[in-house]
Amino acid sequence: DTGVSQDPRHKITKRGQNVTFRCDPISEHNRLYWYRQTLGQGPEFLTYFQNEAQLEKSRLLSDRFSAERPKGSFSTLEIQRTEQGDSAMYLCASSWAGNEQFFGPGTRLTVL
Amino acid sequence: GESVGLHLPTLSVQEGDNSIINCAYSNSASDYFIWYKQESGKGPQFIIDIRSNMDKRQGQRVTVLLNKTVKHLSLQIAATQPGDSAVYFCAEIKETQGGSEKLVFGKGMKLTVNP
Numbered sequence: 001d002t003g004v005s006q007d008p009r010h011k012i013t014k015r016g017q018n019v020t021f022r023c024d025p026i027s028e029h030n031r032l033y034w035y036r037q038t039l040g041q042g043p044e045f046l047t048y049f050q051n052e053a054q055l056e057k058s059r060l061l062s063d064r065f066s067a068e069r070p071k072g073s074f075s076t077l078e079i080q081r082t083e084q085g086d087s088a089m090y091l092c093a094s095s096w097a098g099n100e101q102f103f104g105p106g107t108r109l110t111v112l
Numbered sequence: 113g114e115s116v117g118l119h120l121p122t123l124s125v126q127e128g129d130n131s132i133i134n135c136a137y138s139n140s141a142s143d144y145f146i147w148y149k150q151e152s153g154k155g156p157q158f159i160i161d162i163r164s165n166m167d168k169r170q171g172q173r174v175t176v177l178l179n180k181t182v183k184h185l186s187l188q189i190a191a192t193q194p195g196d197s198a199v200y201f202c203a204e205i206k207e208t209q210g211g212s213e214k215l216v217f218g219k220g221m222k223l224t225v226n227p
Contacts, residue, residue: 035215040220055208055212056209056212100158101158105153105155106154
C-alpha cells in the first residue's frame with residue numbers, strides 16, 4: 001500500500017497526558033499537512049511542511065501542539081497536557097508541490 | 113470571514129437516482145475548488161476538482177458545476193449507488209500567508225443511498 005498511513009488509528013488518553021501521532025506520507029511527496037476534524041465538520045488546517053521545513057501554523061495550533069518532520073519524510077504531531085477539547089480526528093495529507101492532497105485514514109483521539 | 117458551506121446537511125436517495133449536492137462559498141477570489149468524499153472511518157477522498165475559469169467539469173458519473181456569479185458549486189452524481197453513501201465536502205484552495213496552500217472545507221453533507 002503506497003498511500004498515506006497514520007499511526008495509531010485510535011488513541012484514548014486521560015486529560016493531562018501527552019500523546020504523539022505519526023504520519024507517513026506518500027514517499028515522493030514533498031508537502032505534508034495536518035488537519036483536525038470534529039464530528040460533522042470538515043477538516044480544519046493545522047500546519048504544513050515542505051520537506052522538513054514547517055512553513056505554516058494555524059492559530060488553532062496552541063503552544064501545547066508541536067509538529068515535526070525531521071528528515072522530510074514522516075511527521076509527528078505531539079499534544080502535551082491533553083484537554084477534553086482536543087478530542088477529534090487528526091488527519092494527515094501529503095502532496096507533490098501544489099497538486100492534489102491525499103489523506104490518510106486519520107488518528108481518532110479521545111481524551112477522558 | 114471567508115467560508116465554504118453546504119446548503120443541506122443530509123440527503124437520502126434511491127439507488128439509481130441522480131444526486132445533487134450543493135455548496136456556497138463566500139470568497140469571490142477563490143479560483144480552485146475540490147469535492148471530497150469521506151466514508152466512515154476513512155480520510156477524505158478526492159472526487160473531482162474545478163478551476164474558476166471553468167463552469168463545468170465531468171468525471172466518471174460525477175459532474176461539478178461552478179456558478180461564479182452566485183458563488184455556488186454543485187456536485188452531481190449520476191445513477192447513485194449504495195457505495196456512494198458517505199459524507200461529501202466541498203473545499204476551497206486558499207493561499208496561506210506563508211505562500212503555501214491549504215484546504216478550507218465546508219460542513220459535510222451526508223448522502224444515504226437506499227437500495
